[in-house]
Amino acid sequence: MKKKICFIIQDGASIKNYLYSDIFKKIISNNFQVSLLHSISNEAIDEVEKLHNISIESHKIPVFKESFSTVILRGIITFSRLKRNKRITNNNTILTNWNPNSKGIFRSILYKIIEFIGYIFSFKYSFILRCEKVLNNQYIKNNEAYQKVIEQINPDIIFNTNQRLVNASCIVEVAKKMKILTIGSIFSWDNLPKGNLYVKSNYFFVWSKYMKSELLQYYPEINKQRVIVTGTPQFDFYFNKKLYQSKEDFFNQYNLNINKKVICFSGDDLKTSPYDEVYLDNIATELMKINEKIRPQILFRPCPVDLTDRYDYVLKKHSEIISLAKPIWNFVGNDKTKWNFVYPLYDDVKTLVNIVLHCNTVINIGSTMALDFSVLNKSAVYLNYNTNLSKDWSTEMIYNFQHFKSMPNKNVVFWINKKEEISEVIIKAIKTEKNNKEWLNYIASNVKTATDIIVENIKRYE
Structure with a gap:
């Protein structure tokens, strides 16, 4: 008899990492029935079914009203x-x-x-x-709606993909009371210090030994035997050569000069980098001072949920050197500020893979894109100077965030410490092609095999 696993899916990153990746296919091929308990759109479900050519049993999460x-x-x-x-x-x-x-x-x-x-x-x-x-x-009490939907699904395992969401905590607590095994993954590399591990699953799948030690440091009540180092599926796609475009097609798509190097400027959201457009303007301005024959091009990928027009003047001013690679995300409903209302289409996964494949380096304010680029042995550059005086934001504050303590050393990325260094450091990053594999392996183990390890560990609990 097939075991049944129910994935709790409530955001675009979880759709990408668990429903688009090979985890979904491999779980099914390992004789599991799969169901979804979700708050995502029907369009997102359709995208997954179309990708894998299957029909998915799915159930909407009952409306949650926190007292x-x-x-x-x-x-x-x-x-x-x-x-x-x-x-x-x-x-x-x-x-x-x-x-x-x-x-x-x-x-x-x-x-x-x-x-x-x-x-x-x-x-x-x-x-x-x-x-x-x-x-x-309190979550267990008066939550008959959750108990009913779990009884209807009748899973052997519940796998939660985002530990930050309150209604997922409700679901997992009810499931544990019903003696259903629960597994949780950590949403992102920067989550654990934030005090938002709301979902306490029976087992946790973490990115690395570093993340395991973090989890046990902040939550010493958790049994270390129940924290399993698996890696994360979010880097899987870079190894799928079926997604690769030829260099010619990629450069033609974004109107790039195939004889020149390309740097990717990866945009941040407004909170992380409120002056992001100023940095993009600075980079373009400085690169335009370089001899045209060796001047690199800029491919700008905005943050998918940044819907502001703050970059428009920069793109118009520097159209000669900047090309735009729009994220291919779908927005559902009227509230475009909520992450669970937006999700990447599978074409965006392909786009991101090819940006990393064909660009020579990436530059931004402290983004995980540095890790993405290192998967394919590409360098990364972090901007480390302030463009505006602000009591609420500075690069010093950003790079003092706890998740940057995971850097084995500061040399795993290139640093631009003042505007005048932009051209010199970028050229050096392109030529040296130093990659931060050391950092990647420290914070995300099993980069190439995470999917298989996750599936094997799920099977252990049949």
């Missing part, structure tokens, strides 16, 4: 964990992840109370754990 008491409990837990994490790492930037919606007098007072209690709890870890136990009991 006033659970909002307060979760706020206390999050703030207390952030304060604790800040102390154990001696890193003040961790507190930048505390962004409560405190508009209005009532909310402002409420969050001051939450912060006061959270501050006290942060000194006594047992208080945090008791608070979490109360919260989880």
Whole structure:
């Protein structure tokens, strides 16, 4: 009899990493039935079915209404964990992840109370754990809708793909009470210090030994035997040569000169890099000073969820040197600020693979694209100077974020420390083609085999 695994899918990255990747195919070929419990669109489901030429059993996640008491409990837990994490790492930037919606007098007072209690709890870890136990009991209580949908699916395993989402915590807590095995993956390389591990699965699949040590540092109550180093499926696609375009087709598609080198400027979202357009303008301006015969071109890929027009003037001003590679993402519904309403089409996966394949280096403010490029032995350049004076943002703050402590050394990427260095460092990055494989292997183990390792570990729990 086939075992049944249910994937909880609620965002575009999970669609890409788990439904588009070979994990989905390999799970099915290993005699598993697969179902989805999701809050994504029908269009996204259609895209996956078309890709794999299968019909997928899918169930919508029941509407989740968080009670006033659970909002307060979760706020206390999050703030207390952030304060604790800040102390154990001696890193003040961790507190930048505390962004409560405190508009209005009532909310402002409420969050001051939450912060006061959270501050006290942060000194006594047992208080945090008791608070979490109360919260989880609240999630289980009065959640008949979740129990009914889980009973309807009747899975042997529930696999959660995003540990940050509150309704997933509800689903997993109900599933654990029903004696269903639960597995969770960590959404991204920068998540664990943020105090948002809301979903406590029976087992965790993590990117690397480094991430395992992080998880156990921030959550010492988790049994280390239940944290499995598998790698992450998000780099799988770079090894699929069926996705590769010829150099000629790629350069023609973006109107690039095939005889010149290409750098990819990978855009960040507005919060991560509020002056991103200024950096792009700086780069284009400096490169235009280089002799035309050796001047590299810029291929600009915006952040998929950045829908602002902030780059328009730069693209128009520097049309001679910048080509645009628009992300191929689909937006569903009216609220385009929410990640679960947007998802990449499979054609965007192909686009990203070929950008990494055919560009010589990537440049940005601290993006994971540095890791993507290193998969195919390409260098990366980080911008490390300030263009605008701001009390709320600086490159110093960005590169002091805790996830950059995973760098084995600072030489795994090239650094541009002032505008005047742009041309020199970019030319050096292109010529040297130094790659940050050392960093990649440190933070993401099993890059080429992660899918197989994940599937084998799922099979262990049949």
